[in-house]
Amino acid sequence: MxxxxxxxxxxxxxxxxxxxxxxxxxxxxxxxxxxxxxxxxxxxxxxxxxxxxxxxxxxxxxxxxxxxxxxxxxxxxxxxxxxxxxxxxxxxxxxxxxxxxxxxxxxxxxxxxxxxxxxxxxxxxxxxxxxxxxxxxxxxxxxxxxxxxxxxxxxxxxxxxxxxxxxxxxGVPGPADWGSDKTYPIEANFDLLNGIDFQKGCFVGQETTSRMKRRGQIKSRMLPIVFEGPAPAVGAEVLAGDLRAGVVTSAGEGRAIVLLRLDRAEGQSLTVDGRLVALERPAWLSDALGVEAA
The missing domain is CATH 3.30.70.1400 (Aminomethyltransferase beta-barrel domains)
Structure with a gap:
């Protein structure tokens, strides 16, 4: 090819x-x-x-x-x-x-x-x-x-x-997804994209970042979803049943990045604006998280 x-x-x-x-x-x-x-x-x-x-x-x-x-x-x-x-x-x-x-x-x-x-x-x-x-x-x-x-x-x-x-x-997030002073870097997958060196020692914000990694306190991550039709609005809620599971951070037709609560995402039916959406794990993300690709 x-x-x-x-x-x-x-x-x-x-x-x-x-x-x-x-x-x-x-x-x-x-x-x-x-x-x-x-x-x-x-x-x-x-x-x-x-x-x-x-x-x-x-x-x-x-x-x-x-x-x-x-x-x-x-x-x-x-x-x-x-x-x-x-x-x-x-x-x-x-x-x-x-x-x-x-x-x-x-x-x-x-x-x-x-x-x-x-x-x-x-x-x-x-x-x-x-x-x-x-x-x-x-x-x-x-x-x-x-x-x-x-x-x-x-x-x-x-x-x-x-x-x-x-x-x-x-499924790679960018500045539009994390904004400024809104998100922790691990939530934006910086640890999976070679964006954090946990061995280098002190840096501004290091204590919180290292604690989240060390204690496994990673409740939310930016993950891609797929769906039929036009893009939802940025800020639209992702629901797992009746529970709020996340929010759309950027979107195009048929695909979006969402900041998703991991405990509410797995094995659940997800919707945005009443439309059924599916969580997707590209190969790089599956490899980084050690899980099977969707």
Whole structure:
């Protein structure tokens, strides 16, 4: 089967450049991801949390020769710069906006962009070079993130909305699902998407995050559902019989992401706006949770 590569500019994302001798120590104590071992041209997924452990901002940290990029939601960039500046104190770190464009490249080949051994099955030209492509650290099927790159020859050019639809098809939540200061990162599956390093030590919000993982206090998760017909409204209730089981966080025709109470979801008939819906577990989610795919 021939492979189709799709290139989409991510106009919703923007960059913050960190540099200076203290940038690693500075960032290490703030976010959910380890940066001490981050290599040049490697990306890691993580988040900046509130002190109470709720998700404030998601981010990708991309290693560079002279520091790192933070790949963040464009509408949050100014607020993130302000928060980082507040935490900087006497650390020798420069925090600057960077206008390098962000894009994504992904494949329609089943199994995504890695082969069965985990090795790269395809890679864009110049992958691994500065200002080029880096593998998406969440899931192989999500492909490559590009910084200051052009579409590869032969790639299909798509709008960002097509990328969002592809992620919805995979059941991967995004910023629209978790918002800001509303959700715990484990509820948004950051632990299943390589977004939390539980071995790295302290970071802002670490105590609550580690306690939830250690004690198994994970009552709700963002999971995909499928149904017939048009998308329900964001915020629509998911019912298990007469009991409220969750809420729709993002949706398209025939498919949605919901924040679902796990104790009310299993083995129950679920409805949204009176319509029967079915809980779906994509292969990546089944593997991560150690359960059989729906």
């Amino acid at each position: 021939s492979e189709t590569l799709t290139f989409a500019p991510l106009n919703s994302r923007a960059l913050i450049a960190l540099s200076g001798p203290d940038w690693r120590d500075f960032l290490q104590g703030l976010i959910t991801q380890d940066v001490e071992t981050l290599a040049v041209s490697e990306a890691r997924f993580g988040a900046l949390l509130t002190p109470q452990g709720r998700l404030l901002y998601d981010l990708f940290v991309v290693g560079r020769e002279d520091g790192a990029w933070l790949d963040v939601l464009a509408e949050h960039r100014a607020a993130i710069v302000q928060r980082l500046t507040m935490y900087r104190l006497r650390a020798k770190v420069q925090i600057e906006t960077d206008e390098t464009p962000v894009s994504i490249l992904y494949s329609d080949r089943p199994g995504g962009s890695r082969d069965a051994t985990g090795e790269s099955a395809w890679a864009p030209a110049f992958a691994g070079e500065i200002g080029g492509w880096v593998a998406d650290p969440r899931l192989p099927v999500l492909g490559w993130r590009g910084y200051g790159v052009e579409p590869p020859a032969g790639a299909t050019i798509a709008e960002e909305s097509a990328r969002d639809a592809a992620k919805l098809e995979l």
